Amino acid sequence: MFLRRIRKRARGESYEYWALCEAYRTAKGPRQRVVATLGKLDCEEAEAGWEDIETLLEGREPRKKPVQLQLGDDAPSPVSNPERWELADLGSLRVERSRDFGEVYLALALWKRLGLGKLLEQLLPQGRETVRWGDMAAVLACARFCGQESELKIAESWYEGTALEDILGIEAPCVNDDRLYRALDVLGRRKDELCDHLMERYQDWFGVDFEFLLYDVTSTYFEGQAMANEKAARGYSRDKRSDCKQVCIGLVCTPEGLPLSYEVFAGNRTDVTTVQAIVSKMEERFGKAKRIWVMDRGMVSHANLEFLRSRGARYLVGAPHSELRHFKSELSGKDGWTEVQAGLEARLVQHPQRDDDEAYVLCRSIARSEKERAMLDKQISSLTIELFKIQTSLHRRASKELEKLQRRIGRWLGRYPAAAKVLRAELIYAKDGSAVGLNIYSDLQAGQKAALSQGAYLLRTNCDQRDPAKLWRWYIQLTQAEAAFRTSKSDLGMRPIFHQKTERVEAHILVCFIALAMWRSLEMWMSSKGLGTCARKLIEQLGKVRSMDVVVPIRKGQSDAILRIRTVEKPDEATRNLLNHLGLRLPNRNQMTEM
Secondary structure: OEEEEEEEEOEEEEEEEEEEEEEEEEOOEEEEEEEEEEEEEEEOOOOOOOHHHHHOOOOOOOOOOOOOOOOOOOOOOOOOOOOOOEEEEEHOEEEEEEEEEEEHHHHHHHHHHHHHHHHHHHHHOOOOOOOOHHHHHHHHHHHHOOOOOHHHHHHHHHHHHEEEHHHHOOOOOOOHHHHHHHHHHHHOOOOOHHHHHHHHHHHHHOOOOOEEEEEEEEEEEOOOOOOOOOOOOOOOOOOOOOOOOEEEEEEEEOOOOEEEEEEEEEOOOHHHHHHHHHHHHHHHOOOOOEEEEOOOHHHHOOOHHHHHOOOOOOEEEEEHHHHHHHHHHHHHHOOOOOEEOOOOEEEEEEEOOOOOOOOOEEEEEEHHHHHHHHHHHHHHHHHHHHHHHHHHHHOOOOOOOOOHHHHHHHHHHHHHHHHHHOOEEEEEEOOOOOOOEEEEEEEEEHHHHHHHOOOEEEEOOOOOOOHHHHHHHHHHHHHHHHHHHHHHHHHOOOOOOOOHHHHHHHHHHHHHHHHHHEEEEEEEHHHHHHOOHHHHHHHHOOOOOOOEEEEEEEEEEEEEEEEEEEEEEOOOHHHHHHHHHOOOOOOOOOOOEEO
């Protein structure tokens, strides 16, 4: 095997690159073939290399390098260097420092194009620190974007396994857990400035307006006692980890799912008590514009709606399921319904017991009705089996422990609450007062009521819009906030939290928020280029691209030397097409070092 410098000419321009070649024997004699292309050399000026990495990340064209000419000189040829031949020990050729490149390169490109690097340069001017805090913030955000779970793992293994050291110029020993923790503390104080900047960047990049704001709440739990965190408490856990302390997070985002702001609440705080705090915070920062707040029924209370109306705010919220009892006649009627989409109807109604400016939207879905009916049937079947067990035991042996029997029946009724509204169970007593059986029957009226409300839900709004189809579409955008929470937890690794101090926990959530902004921006970027919105697939595809050092031992006279070529492997056709659609360019020129 040997290295060969190959020269090509296309469209009047010359190209040179190194190729790793192999000689082999055939029936017709010795032949040569190219085993691997190591990258272009002396490329056209528009092509960028490692020295132009900052330009590539920001999506700008690399500057053409001026050539100083002497008086009387002719214009230089695209390839002016004579051929250079080196005697190489290809038996000792090796590849070193193979590193993940594509995933972190994409993360840094998003970081740069959101303008976060320049913002932090202004907010965090360099002082006595060895590494800029803005650069450490970029490492934290990129690691979270790539799904890393902890700062300790970043410092111990992840960072040195990526090409960030080559791209950012920060040596691996400088990225230690102490510096990462201190970077969290510094970054956590800049939450409001970062949120304001992201809002402006969304407008510039995607033309997003902020007429609608979606608000939802989730929780994330701690590993450990979290004794030093004043907000850590046990409460309703969306992660099914009621054994752990948690904090609640209220997220405000656009209908596209772009995160705008968030607040961290105590883990035992209910959703309905967070609304006034988050609305006041948003109005304090962005003014009292007449935005439309979209929230689910867990946020609804009389006090909250009065609060929104008093501030001139518009809202579209889900109403409690119990409110459906006021609309029995409308639910059973066949007229006045508008088909929103296949299998879903909606109609605008007025509350029969209220005279105000609110409008109510009744919605009913065939698919949801079938699902709820199947769930109810399953509960009824399970509850019936358990009640018949009690009945069988009483037939065998009467019992005077009436209190114990009532608790046993109540326990099963509590386990199946939907079925308990339909099934009735009454003890049968003997003359001596002992229980000898159980009378199990269905409440026909309750069953009809349950069947009527299956698949139905109610929305209420004070907006001027009165088209039920459009109001339903506004409300269904709330799924974007739910999807943002799923992305934060599943893809970005927001849970569990290992930090214990209140300020550091909030800084951890801030980094997750920034990574979510990068993720959602990538989805919007992909959508604008016709690539769909599945960011996960794109990240997996680009994650296959790696960088490496090709080490070639060469002999120079009586001494030996090493030619080290830092290069990015050539992506496959599918990855190249994705990069071309996004307008992302990888460094094409290699960086060579002779030692």
